[in-house]
Structure formats: C-alpha cells, structure tokens
Amino acid sequence: MWRLTLxxxxxxVLDAGRPYHRVLQLLQAKGxxxxxxxxxxxxxxxxxxxxVSDMSRELPTSASPLQQFCGGIEDVGPFAVVMMKVLCDxxxxxxxxxxxxxCMLELPSPSxxxxxxxxxxxxxxxxxNQYEIENAVDLMREKCIDxxxxxxxxxxxxxxxxxxxxxxxxxxxREEILRLxxxxxxxxxxxxxxxxxxxxxxxxxxxxHHDTAMLQECFELLALVDAQRLSSRLLLPYMMxxxxxxxxxxxxxxxxxxxxTERHCPxxxxxxxxxxxxxxxxxxxxxxxxxxxxxxxxxxxDGSVPSVKRKGPDLTTRTPKxxxxxxxxxxxLKLMAKCAAHGDVASATYxxxxxxxxxxxxxxxxxxxxxxxxLESLVRAGLLRxxxxxxxxxxxxxxxxxxxxxxxxxEPKGLMxxxxxxxxxxxxxxxxxxxxxxxxxxxxEERRAVGCxxxxxxxxxxxxxxxxxxxxxxxSSVFTAYQGLDARPTARTFALLVSASPNVARSAKLLPSxxxxxxxxxxxxxxxxxxxxxxxxxxxxxxxxxxxxxDHYERQRLCIESKLSARLFKMLSLLVDVxxxxxxxxxxxxxxxxxDSRWIxxxxxxxKKWAIACDDLVELTNTAIQ
Numbered sequence: 001m002w003r004l005t006l007x008x009x010x011x012x013v014l015d016a017g018r019p020y021h022r023v024l025q026l027l028q029a030k031g032x033x034x035x036x037x038x039x040x041x042x043x044x045x046x047x048x049x050x051x052v053s054d055m056s057r058e059l060p061t062s063a064s065p066l067q068q069f070c071g072g073i074e075d076v077g078p079f080a081v082v083m084m085k086v087l088c089d090x091x092x093x094x095x096x097x098x099x100x101x102x103c104m105l106e107l108p109s110p111s112x113x114x115x116x117x118x119x120x121x122x123x124x125x126x127x128x129n130q131y132e133i134e135n136a137v138d139l140m141r142e143k144c145i146d147x148x149x150x151x152x153x154x155x156x157x158x159x160x161x162x163x164x165x166x167x168x169x170x171x172x173x174r175e176e177i178l179r180l181x182x183x184x185x186x187x188x189x190x191x192x193x194x195x196x197x198x199x200x201x202x203x204x205x206x207x208x209h210h211d212t213a214m215l216q217e218c219f220e221l222l223a224l225v226d227a228q229r230l231s232s233r234l235l236l237p238y239m240m241x242x243x244x245x246x247x248x249x250x251x252x253x254x255x256x257x258x259x260x261t262e263r264h265c266p267x268x269x270x271x272x273x274x275x276x277x278x279x280x281x282x283x284x285x286x287x288x289x290x291x292x293x294x295x296x297x298x299x300x301x302d303g304s305v306p307s308v309k310r311k312g313p314d315l316t317t318r319t320p321k322x323x324x325x326x327x328x329x330x331x332x333l334k335l336m337a338k339c340a341a342h343g344d345v346a347s348a349t350y351x352x353x354x355x356x357x358x359x360x361x362x363x364x365x366x367x368x369x370x371x372x373x374x375l376e377s378l379v380r381a382g383l384l385r386x387x388x389x390x391x392x393x394x395x396x397x398x399x400x401x402x403x404x405x406x407x408x409x410x411e412p413k414g415l416m417x418x419x420x421x422x423x424x425x426x427x428x429x430x431x432x433x434x435x436x437x438x439x440x441x442x443x444x445e446e447r448r449a450v451g452c453x454x455x456x457x458x459x460x461x462x463x464x465x466x467x468x469x470x471x472x473x474x475x476s477s478v479f480t481a482y483q484g485l486d487a488r489p490t491a492r493t494f495a496l497l498v499s500a501s502p503n504v505a506r507s508a509k510l511l512p513s514x515x516x517x518x519x520x521x522x523x524x525x526x527x528x529x530x531x532x533x534x535x536x537x538x539x540x541x542x543x544x545x546x547x548x549x550x551d552h553y554e555r556q557r558l559c560i561e562s563k564l565s566a567r568l569f570k571m572l573s574l575l576v577d578v579x580x581x582x583x584x585x586x587x588x589x590x591x592x593x594x595x596d597s598r599w600i601x602x603x604x605x606x607x608k609k610w611a612i613a614c615d616d617l618v619e620l621t622n623t624a625i626q
Contacts, residue, residue, distance in 0.1 A: 018071045019044070020079040027082075034086045041083055041095065044069050048102075064106045066099075076106060081113055088121040096121050104139055112145050116193050119154035123161070123200070133158055149176045153197045157204050167214065174217055181224050188226070195226035199234070206237055212247045235260050236325060243334040250338040254347040257335075257354065260325035324358035326351075330415065332361055336373040337408075337417040343380030348373070368399050369417065372408060376422040379429050384436060385443050387426050388458050392447070400457045401492070402427050402464055423461070431465035437474055440465075441481055454485040456493060463496040475500035491529040494518050498536060508540035512548060527558055534560075538567050543575050550587050560593040569599035573606040578614055585617075 019040055026032045026040070044066070051065040070076050080103045087096040100118045103110055115136060122128040133155065140147060152173055159166045177194070180187050187194055202218045205211075219238065223230055235256050242253035326332055332355060339348035352374055355362050362370060371394045378387040391400060400423060408418035430436045440462045448454045459482060466475035475497055482489050494514050501507040511533050518525055530552055537545035546568060553560055560568075565588060572580045581603045588595050600617060607614040 018075060020070060020075040020082070023079065023082055023086075034089050037083070037086045038090055038092070041087065041099070044099075045095075066102050066106050076103070077111055077114070080107075081111065081117065084114070084117045084121070088117065088124070091124070093121055093125050104143075109143060110145065112140075112148050112151060113192075115140055115145060116148070116150045116154060119151065119158065120193055120197065120200075123154060123158050128158065130159075130162055148191065149173060149180070150191050150193050150197055153194075153201060157197070157201050160204055160208070160210075167211070170214055170217075174221060177221050177225065181221075195222070195229055198222045198225055199229045202234065206234075206241060209241065209245070212245055216248075216252060230259065232260060232325070239325070240331065243331050243338065248338075250335060250342055250344045250347045253335055253338070254344075254350050257326055258350065261354070324354070324361060326354060327358070327361055329361055329363060329366060333366070333369065333373070333415070333417055336370055336377075340373040340376035340380070340418055340422070343377055345377050345381045345383060345386075348377040368396055369408065371395050372399065372422045373417065376418060376420065376425055379422065379425040382429070384429060384440060387429070388440060388443055388461075389447070391423075391426070391461065392453070392455065392458050395457065397457055399423070400461065402461075427461055427464040427468060430462055431468045434469060434471065434474070437462055437465055437469075437471075437478070441478065444481070444485060448485050454487055456482070456487050456490050459485070459487050460490070460492055460496065463493060463500070467496050467499045470500065470502040472501045489521065489523060491518065491523055491526045494523065494525075495529045495532040499532065504536065504540040505542065508537045508542040508545040511537065511545050515552075525552075530556065530558060531561070531564070534564055534568075538564070538571055541571060541575070543572065543577050543580055546571065547580055547583060550584060554587045554590055557591055559591050560588060562594045562596065565593060566596060566599050569596075569603055573603040576606065576610055576612070578603075578607055578612055578617070581617065 023037050023040055026036045027034075029036075047069045048065045051068070066080075067073050067076050070079050080099060084096050084099055087093075087099065096118070100114070103114060107114075119133070119136060122132060137155070139145075140151075152169060156166050156169050156173060177198075180190070180194075198218065198221055202215070202222055205215045205218055215238075219230075222234075239253055239256040239260070242248040242256065326335070332351065336348060336351055338344075339351065352370065355370065371390065375387055375390050375395065378390060402424035403421055408421070409416055430440050440458075444454045444458055444462075459478065462478050463475055466472075466478060479489070479493070479497055481487075482493070494517070498507050498510055498514055501510075515525065530549060534546060534549040534553075537549055550560070550568070565584070568584055569581065572584065581600070585595065585600070587593075604614050604617050607617070
C-alpha cells in the first residue's frame with residue numbers, strides 16, 4: 001500500500017502542501033516517521049475544533065471538516081487509511097476512534113481497509129467489547145461494504161478473545177487464504193494487514209490453548225503468507241505447548257525445534273523486532289503482537305546454526321555454539337516421552353543429537369532416562385537392530401535388566417514419562433513368534449564380524465526372550481553364542497538359563513550343577529542369582545533345593561527378604577519339615593534377616609496337628625525378631 005501510494009503520488013504531482021501528500025513526504029523522509037506524521041493529525045484536531053466552534057457560533061463554515069482539511073474528497077480516504085495506521089502504531093487509540101467516526105460521517109462509501117484498520121486497532125486494546133464490534137459490522141452493512149478475508153479474520157480473533165466459539169468460520173477463512181496464496185498474486189499488496197492479522201490469530205489461539213489442529217493450520221498459513229514473522233517469540237511458546245499437549249504430534253514439536261535451530265533469532269535477547277500495521281506500508285514485518293513501528297527483523301534472522309557432527313554417545317561432553325532453544329531438562333524429557341509413545345524414531349534421533357550438541361541441558365543423573373526413552377521409540381517402531389545397538393553402546397549395564405519398572409518416572413518432579421519399561425518392551429519384541437531370536441543373534445554376529453564388541457548386555461536380553469517363551473532349546477543355542485561372540489557370561493546369564501525350562505521342578509534340580517558350572521567358568525554368583533534360585537525352588541515346592549539355596553545365603557552372609565522368608569515358612573509347613581524350619585530360623589538369625597513370628601506360629605500349629613514335637617519352636621515364637 002505504501003509503495004503503491006508513493007507511485008501514484010509521483011505520477012500525479014499535486015500540491016505538496018495538501019495534508020495527505022505531506023504525510024507521504026514525512027514517511028519517506030529520513031529522520032522523520034510516525035511521530036512527525038502525528039503532528040499532521042494534531043493540526044487536523046485543531047482545525048476540527050475551530051470548525052465546530054464556528055458552527056456553534058453560526059458562522060459560515062463547511063459541514064465536512066475532514067474533507068475541507070484534506071483539500072478534496074479524493075484525499076479523505078487515503079489520508080484516513082495512512083493516518084489511522086500511524087495512530088495505531090503510536091497506540092493513540094482514542095484519536096483513531098475519533099478519526100474513524102469522522103470518516104463514517106463524511107465518506108459515503110468508505111473502503112473496507114478503513115474498517116480492517118479500525119478492527120485491528122481496537123483488538124489491540126483491553127477495552128473493546130461486543131457492542132463496539134457489532135457497531136462496526138452494522139456500519140459496514142449500512143454503507144454496503146463487502147467484507148474481505150482480513151475483516152473476517154479480525155472478527156474471528158475478537159470473538160474468540162471474548163470467549164465465543166466461532167470456529168465454524170475458520171475453514172472458509174483458511175480456504176480463502178490458501179486460494180489467495182496459490183493464485184500467484186502478491187497478498188501483501190492486496191491485503192496489507194493479512195500477515196499481521198494471521199500472526200495475531202496464531203497468538204490468540206496459542207494463548208487460549210485452542211484446538212491443536214486449528215493452531216497448526218494457522219501456523220502453516222502464517223508460514224505460507226509471511227515466513228519471516230515466525231520469530232522465536234512465536235516458535236518458543238508453540239514448542240513449549242506442543243511438549244505438554246497430548247494431542248500434538250512429536251514431529252510437529254521437533255519441526256519447530258528444527259526451525260529455531262536453523263535460524264539465529266536475536267529476538268531472544270532484543271525487543272527491537274516489534275512490527276506494526278505500518279509494516280504494510282513500508283514492507284517490513286515484525287514478530288510481536290504490538291503495533292510498534294520497529295526495525296525489520298528479516299536481516300536479523302538470516303543466520304543459521306552450524307551443524308555439529310556426533311562424535312560419541314555422551315550428552316554431556318560438547319560445548320554449544322548458541323544458546324539452545326530447548327534448554328529445560330523437563331521439557332526435553334516430555335518431548336522424548338512423546339517420541340517414545342508414538343514410536344517416532346526420526347524425532348527422537350533429532351532430539352538426542354540436539355542434546356548432544358547442547359550438553360548443558362541434560363544432567364548426568366538423568367542421561368539414562370533419555371536413552372531408555374530413545375530405546376522405547378526404536379522398539380515401538382520395530383527397529384530391532386538399532387535397539388540392540390543402542391543397548392550395547394549407550395545403556396549402562398545396571399539398566400539393561402527388565403523390570404520391575406511398570407512405569408518410567410522423573411522423580412524430582414513426580415512426572416510419569418512412560419507407562420512401560422523399555423527393556424521389557426525390547427524383550428517382548430525379540431520374543432515375538434520366536435523368529436526374532438534368531439534374527440537378533442544374526443544381528444549381533446554381523447556386529448561382531450565388523451569388529452564391534454558384543455557383550456552380555458544384549459545377549460542376556462535375547463535370553464530374557466527365551467525365558468519369556470519358556471524355550472529351553474533356544475536358550476541353550478543363545479548360551480552357545482556367548483563363546484562365539486567373545487562375550488563373558490554373568491550370574492544373570494546362568495539364572496536365565498535355569499529359568500528358561502518350562503519344567504520348574506527340573507529347573508530346581510539343576511541348581512547344584514549350575515553352581516558347579518559357574519565355579520568352573522569363574523563366574524561369581526550374586527544376590528540376584530541367589531534370589532532367583534530361591535524363588536525357583538519355592539515355586540517347584542522343592543524343599544531340598546530351597547535349603548540348598550538357604551545354605552548359600554548363610555555362606556554369603558546375605559539377608560533373606562521378608563517376602564521370601566514368609567514363602568519359605570509356608571512351603572516348609574506344607575511339607576511338614578520341622579528340621580527345615582529350625583534350620584531356616586537359624587539362618588535368618590545369623591544373617592540378621594527379619595523374622596515374622598506369625599509364620600513360625602503357622603508352622604507350630606501345623607506340626608501339632610501331625611503330633612510332631614516342636615516345643616522349641618514355641619519358645620522361638622516368643623523371642624523371634626519382629
């Protein structure tokens with residue numbers, strides 16, 4: 001509009017003293033601008049007061065002070081449009097209302113742009129109400145003014161801000177903007193306020209957390225009409241909302257993060273990028289909902305973030321070159337949790353790489369949580385090879401054991417990240433149909449063939465799948481692969497081997513021989529193995545195997561859990577094994593394990609029914625450690 005007006009003025013050299021052309025000269029001159037133009041409006045206000053005063057004294061004067069001030073009816077419309085934009089940028093809204101009202105009195109057929117500027121201006125105030133909107137609509141109807149897409153968009157914004165649901169208007173507004181953008185015409189020339197109104201619409205929808213589909217459509221329209229308005233002031237809140245909103249896809253949020261990364265936006269630390277309605281005159285575009293006539297931010301957004309190649313899995317060893325947009329650990333965890341829940345591997349991979357490039361975001365304490373979330377995204381996408389490699393390369397050994405984690409929590413904030421255990425999910429993926437076990441072994445063999453290491457971490461997960469299927473034959477073949485892959489078995493490996501048999505009684509009988517084999521291979525059994533062996537013996541109701549494990553607990557000076565001791569007492573009472581009960585009590589005392597007298601009482605009552613002498617157990621009941 002500004003360029004068109006200047007062109008028309010240059011081709012029709014008129015009286016430079018007329019107010020409209022003085023305004024154009026002031027806007028074009030260096031060192032001048034809106035504040036200089038506002039002086040012209042002050043002249044009109046003074047002229048208007050003199051005119052009204054003359055009319056009150058019944059002196060001969062014109063009934064159209066605005067037309068008389070402009071010097072002709074042909075200048076009233078253009079003058080009012082430019083002056084209202086300047087007043088809007090200067091936030092002189094009451095003066096703007098006055099000028100608009102005078103135009104309605106004097107112009108028989110005002111332009112639709114005049115109404116668009118008025119609606120835009122009052123929407124920037126905190127005092128507009130439904131009556132003011134309806135008065136403007138009634139004036140348009142009275143003067144037979146056809147609304148355009150900017151008018152409908154402005155009304156949609158204002159009614160939405162008033163808490164009314166006008167979402168049925170949105171499809172037609174969106175369709176018309178798409179049609180205009182695809183027509184090949186310059187939307188900025190035909191509709192100078194379209195871009196800034198789209199920006200305000202997006203900010204309004206973002207502020208009230210409106211329908212995410214509509215919000216994304218508005219975002220795409222703004223990117224189509226004027227991508228330079230997508231500054232960090234808009235992208236950052238949208239990205240933060242996307243991480244918390246369950247209906248927003250992770251790919252949408254990651255796309256915003258990518259946009260923020262690819263451009264270096266100084267609006268993060270500067271407030272000079274505020275664009276206003278005079279941008280429609282000067283061709284600039286801003287990144288704020290205010291209407292200040294700030295500097296153009298396009299030149300400031302031309303920079304891009306240099307790409308950094310990944311050198312290793314550590315998220316805490318790189319020095320960032322720019323302040324990260326994703327700079328909050330909780331937000332990053334929420335985003336990774338969304339990627340995991342949707343199985344969005346591409347988004348999860350980008351976020352992990354972003355965090356490697358900006359190591360200050362992730363604390364070493366929570367690094368494993370990010371790796372587990374990445375693992376879950378790979379598993380849900382069915383990428384077995386990548387999941388196994390991730391476990392081998394990045395997951396600590398202590399976190400490679402499935403369960404008992406039904407959910408993944410972020411403890412400091414009490415935030416539930418995932419309703420599944422990623423390692424258990426991987427075990428189930430390997431166990432699907434049984435065929436994945438052979439595929440997993442082939443993947444690990446290929447990895448070893450190219451010179452990469454294969455450890456018990458991934459092989460134990462394959463063994464977990466065999467246990468899940470109760471496939472003893474496959475577990476034996478997996479155990480054979482340890483030697484071929486130069487992987488050292490652990491105590492858990494042997495525990496899984498014993499648990500893989502579908503016959504629990506037979507597995508319990510194998511415990512002594514398994515101890516001998518572990519000893520010959522130099523594998524030291526740990527607490528997990530003892531616990532598994534004792535649980536296995538109890539499940540098989542094998543008293544001799546259970547007491548065998550109890551003896552090992554005593555040798556290792558390991559405490560027996562109260563739940564396990566309760567199950568042992570119950571089993572021994574069913575087996576009517578009074579000597580076993582005496583032995584168990586002695587071991588519990590020597591290992592300082594908790595003793596519940598109620599279970600001793602159960603055993604005593606059972607033995608008395610069978611007329612078995614157990615007076616010593618009655619005494620132990622009175623002196624048992626609670």
